[in-house]
Amino acid sequence: MDAASGQGNGTRSEPPSSQFQKIWRANLVCPAEGPPIRGGAVLTRGARVEAVGPAEEIYPAGRPVSDIDFGAAVLIPGLVNAHTHIELSGLEIDPSTMGEWIVRLVREVREWPPHLFLSSSRLGVSASLEAGVTCVGDISASGQSRRILSDMGMRGVIFREVLGLVPGDADSIVADSIFEKRATQPGEGGGGALRTGMSPHAPYTASLALYRAVIGAAGAKGWPTATHLAESPEESRFLDDGDGPFAEVHKALDSPAEGFEPPGLSPVRYLSEGEVLGGIDLAVHCNQTGEEEWALLSRAGAAVCLCPRSAAFFGHPFADAAGMRRAGVRLCIGTDSRASSPSLSVLEEAAALWEADPELTAEALLEICTANGAKALGFAGEGAGVITPGGTADLAVVEPPPGEPAELDRIFRPGASVRTTISGGIIRYERGG
Numbered sequence: 363m364d365a366a367s368g369q370g371n372g373t374r375s376e377p378p379s380s381q382f383q384k385i386w387r388a389n390l391v392c393p394a395e396g397p398p399i400r401g402g403a404v405l406t407r408g409a410r411v412e413a414v415g416p417a418e419e420i421y422p423a424g425r426p427v428s429d430i431d432f433g434a435a436v437l438i439p440g441l442v443n444a445h446t447h448i449e450l451s452g453l454e455i456d457p458s459t460m461g462e463w464i465v466r467l468v469r470e471v472r473e474w475p476p477h478l479f480l481s482s483s484r485l486g487v488s489a490s491l492e493a494g495v496t497c498v499g500d501i502s503a504s505g506q507s508r509r510i511l512s513d514m515g516m517r518g519v520i521f522r523e524v525l526g527l528v529p530g531d532a533d534s535i536v537a538d539s540i541f542e543k544r545a546t547q548p549g550e551g552g553g554g555a556l557r558t559g560m561s562p563h564a565p566y567t568a569s570l571a572l573y574r575a576v577i578g579a580a581g582a583k584g585w586p587t588a589t590h591l592a593e594s595p596e597e598s599r600f601l602d603d604g605d606g607p608f609a610e611v612h613k614a615l616d617s618p619a620e621g622f623e624p625p626g627l628s629p630v631r632y633l634s635e636g637e638v639l640g641g642i643d644l645a646v647h648c649n650q651t652g653e654e655e656w657a658l659l660s661r662a663g664a665a666v667c668l669c670p671r672s673a674a675f676f677g678h679p680f681a682d683a684a685g686m687r688r689a690g691v692r693l694c695i696g697t698d699s700r701a702s703s704p705s706l707s708v709l710e711e712a713a714a715l716w717e718a719d720p721e722l723t724a725e726a727l728l729e730i731c732t733a734n735g736a737k738a739l740g741f742a743g744e745g746a747g748v749i750t751p752g753g754t755a756d757l758a759v760v761e762p763p764p765g766e767p768a769e770l771d772r773i774f775r776p777g778a779s780v781r782t783t784i785s786g787g788i789i790r791y792e793r794g795g
C-alpha cells in the first residue's frame with residue numbers, strides 16, 4: 363500500500379491523512395438511504411464518504427491507500443444507540459421490581475469515585491464499538507463518560523441528567539449542572555463529534571418547573587433534550603395518585619417531593635398539558651401510551667426511542683411499536699444501560715423489536731437503527747446514520763450467521779456478528795484484531 367501522494371489539492375491546512383482515499387467493499391452495501399447495492403463499495407477520503415455505489419463504478423482513478431474487500435458481509439452505516447448510559451456499563455443489577463432496582467442502583471452509584479465511572483465508561487464504549495455502534499445518545503449523571511467517548515472516536519450527544527421534584531429547586535439545579543459542566547469540560551464546542559444535551563430524568567423524578575428550566579437553558583444554547591417517559595406502570599400510578607412503588611422509592615432514597623401534586627394524567631399528557639412536551643427532542647421508552655399519546659408526541663415533534671429488552675428485563679408491557687409507526691411517530695432504538703439490558707448491541711435490540719413488530723421491513727428496521735437515531739440526536743446534517751457522499755465515514759461491517767447469505771435481514775439474526783467498525787474513516791474495532 364502506498365501513501366496517497368498526488369491526491370493533494372494544494373492546501374496544507376489539514377493533516378495528510380485527511381487526503382487518503384480508502385475503498386471498502388462488501389457483497390451487499392446498505393446505505394440506509396436508497397436501495398441496497400450488490401457488489402457495492404464505499405470510497406472514503408479522510409473522515410468523509412466520497413462515493414457509494416457498485417465497486418467498479420466508484421473505483422478512483424488514482425490508487426487508494428487501502429482497498430479492503432469484506433466479501434460475504436453487509437456494509438451498513440455505523441449503528442446509532444439513541445439511548446444508553448455509558449457510565450453504567452460496568453453495573454449489573456439482578457432483575458427485580460423497577461422500584462427496588464432504582465434504589466439499588468442509586469445506592470451503589472452514590473458510592474462510586476470518579477475512576478469507577480471512567481472504567482465503567484471504557485467498558486461501555488468498547489462494547490459499543492464491538493457491536494458496530496458509532497453514535498450514542500448517552501445519559502450521564504457524572505459527566506465522566508465524555509473523555510472516554512472522545513478518546514475512542516465515538517460520536518453523539520451526552521445528555522446531562524438532572525433530577526428534582528421540588529419546583530422551587532429547579533433553577534438552581536439547572537444552573538449548577540451547567541456551571542459544573544463548564545468547569546470540568548472547558549473549550550467544548552457545539553459542532554464537534556460529541557455534543558452536550560440536557561435530560562430531566564423522568565416525570566416521576568423531575569418537576570414541571572425543572573422541565574421548563576431545562577428546556578429554557580437548553581434552548582438558549584441550542585442543546586437537544588431527552589427524557590425517560592411513560593416507561594412503567596409504576597410511573598403511571600405515581601402520576602395518577604402520588605402513591606405506589608415509586609412513592610416508596612422517594613422515601614427509601616430520602617428524595618424530597620414537597621410541592622409535587624399528582625396530576626392524575628398519563629405521563630405524556632402530563633408533559634403535554636404542562637406545555638413542556640414540545641421542548642423534548644427524544645422521549646425514551648413510551649411503553650405506557652396509546653393513540654391519544656401518539657398524537658401528542660407526533661404533534662410535539664418528539665422522536666420516540668424504544669428499548670424493548672429493557673422493558674422485558676423489568677416485565678413491563680412493551681410499547682405498541684406498530685401502532686406508533688402507523689400514527690406517524692418517529693422511532694429510533696436504544697439499549698438503555700447494561701444495568702437493565704443484556705448487551706449494548708443495537709442489532710440484538712432490533713431483533714427484539716422485530717419480534718414485537720413483525721411487519722417492519724428489514725430496510726425500515728435498519729433506518730430505525732441508523733438514520734432515525736442520527737436525526738433524533740441532531741447529526742443528520744453531517745450525514746451520520748446513512749452512507750452518503752460528503753457524509754461522515756462511520757460504517758459497520760456485519761457478517762450473516764455462518765453459512766447464510768449476505769442479505770440485510772440476516773444481520774438481525776442470532777449468529778450474525780460485527781466484523782469491523784469504522785468511524786471518521788478509521789477502523790476502531792476489528793474482530794480478532
Ligand SMILES: [Zn+2]
Binds near residue numbers: 446
Ligand atoms: Zn435510561
